[in-house]
Amino acid sequence: MHTRRLVKRSILGSRVYAPSPTGDGAPVTGVVQAVKQENRDVEVRRNVYTVLMQDGSLKEFTEEEIAAAAKGPLKSSLKLSSSNGAVEGQKESSCLNPEAAEEQRLVDGKRLSRDPDTRSVSLLEQKRKVVSSSIDVPHTRRSEEEVDMDKVTAAMVLTSLSTSPLVRSPPVKVSEGLSNSWKDNGSAVPFTPSSNSSSGGYWSWSAPSDQSNPSTPSPPLSADSFKPFRVPSLGGVGSGPTGPEDPSLDDQDGTSLLFDEPIPRKRKNSMKVMFKCLWKNCGKVLSTTAGIQRHIRTIHLGRNCDSDCSDGEEDFYYTEIKLNTDSVADGLSSLSPASPSVLSPPPPPSPLPPLSQPPDSHRPPLPSNAKEPHVGGTTPLSRSAPSALYLIHTDHAYQATAPVSIPSSSSNSADSASTSFTPTNSFSISWQSPPVTFTGNTVSPSKSQGFGEQRSQTISVLSSPPRAATALSRKVRGEGKKCRKVYGMENRDMWCTACRWKKACQRFTD
DNA sequence: ACTGCCGGGCG
DNA sequence: CGCCCGGCAGT
Structure with missing residues (x-):
């Protein structure tokens, strides 16, 4: 059952062990960038792997070297390579790719040692990891750690809450990353910086490097934030609408985000990624980064040179939005400048960029040019909400801007509760947030504060509205x-x- | 629990 | 493109 999907993926991008460059015996890890076959010898046909080392250097290793490195010191603390379950030629993959190796070994172990007591605990444990993360297997094994949904919720909430770059950049959705193979573009950051200091099972993200589009923000956060929606039905039915105390909210350890729970595959509702200019009073939406950058550069920054003289400043002025194509696909480009401004944070009169800046931002002061289209002096904010569902998603994690979802003005029949939503209602997760919930201003990941309303806001903000979207699109x-x-x-x-x-x-x- | 069917994988 | 299936969502 599982073999179907695991097999046949390229070894490229896999994390391997390589001999230490210094020769002191401690292997290092690297990512396979290329494979050459040295074929000259008829008998011995060996592969040479170009490996991108942790320090950024490229080195070539033969199979033997890699194999040798894979044994020894690191043997017990296998690191799982998340991306490729490469099992191409069994032999080389078994030494090249730890995961494959492990699987191989498990199979072997099963085959060889039918007698129960030969299998070591560690093997079991390893198997657990592999199984739970990459193979479809009934979940019976997890019984003792069967987290109840509340914890799941809490963890999700925590994930969502901490919009700090540390947490965001390498999403900790390990299992999903395995089963789906969308590539996380943690490009140069193969290891999660903070989440896991414990030894043993240590997930690493092998950077697929070339193939992935570096400018695409990793989808999982927004996608996974759908999840809490399935939860409320659990407690929601029995208990009253108000639940001031919510046990699930006492945050457990923030690090317990790594359940083995395979994240259910989310249906991708037809979301299209566009880029929206955040310059105040300008709501230009373009479909390409290049376009939006050019727009900002020329229109707002008043620069006329072409794209290569960009210093990247444009990045601050646009944001990526995912929008529901079936409802708003067209007409977007013709958005009036007024309505999109609802999406932006209320811009202060100063020409500061709309998005909140991290305190250490090194941005130069804005050129106070007069080129900005001075659209009507009065605030356009009081317009009616746009009739589309947006999921704003900033391009820059460091900007710590929570994604914003703006519900259409109660036009859909799907949810009648929209008007009665009150943010004080402790934890009723509902994406039907108040019309404008922008929590983007300096969302600090400080754990200390008692979340209250802010939390519920953030939650509702982080959650995207798959329900309504699908309710519309899904055939009755x-x-x-x-x-x-x-x-x-x-x-x-x-x-x-x-x-x-x-x-x-x-x-x-x- | 059952059922319709969407989304997506595989050959 | 045919075939199949996981899984979501409505009943």
Whole structure:
């Protein structure tokens, strides 16, 4: 069952051990960048791997070297490579890729030692990690650590709350990173800087480097923030609407974000990434970074040179937004300058950039040019909310700007509760936040403060509205008889093909 | 629990 | 593109 997906991935990008450059015996890790085959010898055909070392240097190693390095000191503290479960030629992969190696070993272990007591504890433990993270396996094993959903929620909340770059940049969603293979672009940061100081199972993100688009922010945070939505139904039914004390909110350890819980695959609702100018009173939305940068550079910064003389300042003035294509795909470009300004933080009269700045920001003072389109002196903020669902997502983690979701002005039938939402309502997670909830101003990751309303705001802000989006897009369930019902499971071959494929029935359409 | 079917993987 | 399935969501 699992083999299908694990096999056949390239070794490229895998993390391997390599002999220490200094030769002192302590292996170092690196990421395979290229593989060459030295074929000259007919018998011995060996691969040469170009490995990007931790210090940034590129080195070439033969299989033997890598294999040798893989043994020894680090043997017990296997690091799992998250990206590629490369099992190409079993032999080399077993020494090149720790994960594959481990799997291999497990298989071997299973095969060899059927007698129960030969298997070491560590092996079991390792197996647990591998199993839970990369293989579809019934979850029976996790019983003792079966975290209840409250904890999950709490952890999610914590994840969401800490928008500090430290936490954000390498998302700790290990399991998902494994099963899905979207590439985390932690490009040069192979190790999570802070999250894990304990020894043993230590997840590392191997940078896929070339393939990944460096400018795309890693999706998991926003995507995973969907998760809390499934939770409230648990406690929500029985208890009253108010739950001032919420046990789940006593934060556990902030580091317990690594459950083995495989994150359920999220349905990607049709989100399109656009880039929005944050310059006050300008809501220009373009579909490419280059475009938005050029726009900002020329229009707002008043620079005329082409893109290569950019000092990157434009980055501060636009943000990435993910928008629901099926509802707003078009008409975006024609957004009036007024409505998008709702999305931006209320810009102070000063020409400061809309996004909050980290205190240590080294940005030069803005050129106080007069080029800025001086749109009407009065505030346009009081306009009605835009009729679209946005999920704002900044491009820069250090800006610590929480994503903002702005609900459409209660136009959807899906949620009638929108108007009755009160932010003081402790923990009723609802993405139906007050029309403008921008918590982007210096969201500090300080744990000490008692969150109150701010938390609920942040939560609601961080959560994106998959429900409403899907509620709109998802076809209402067909009511009439369907092939399955009519013919039954035993006559599956009589079903219409669509039914057989688990698609919308074509025979008994409604 | 059952069921329709979307999204996506695989060949 | 046909086939299949995981998993979400409505009942």
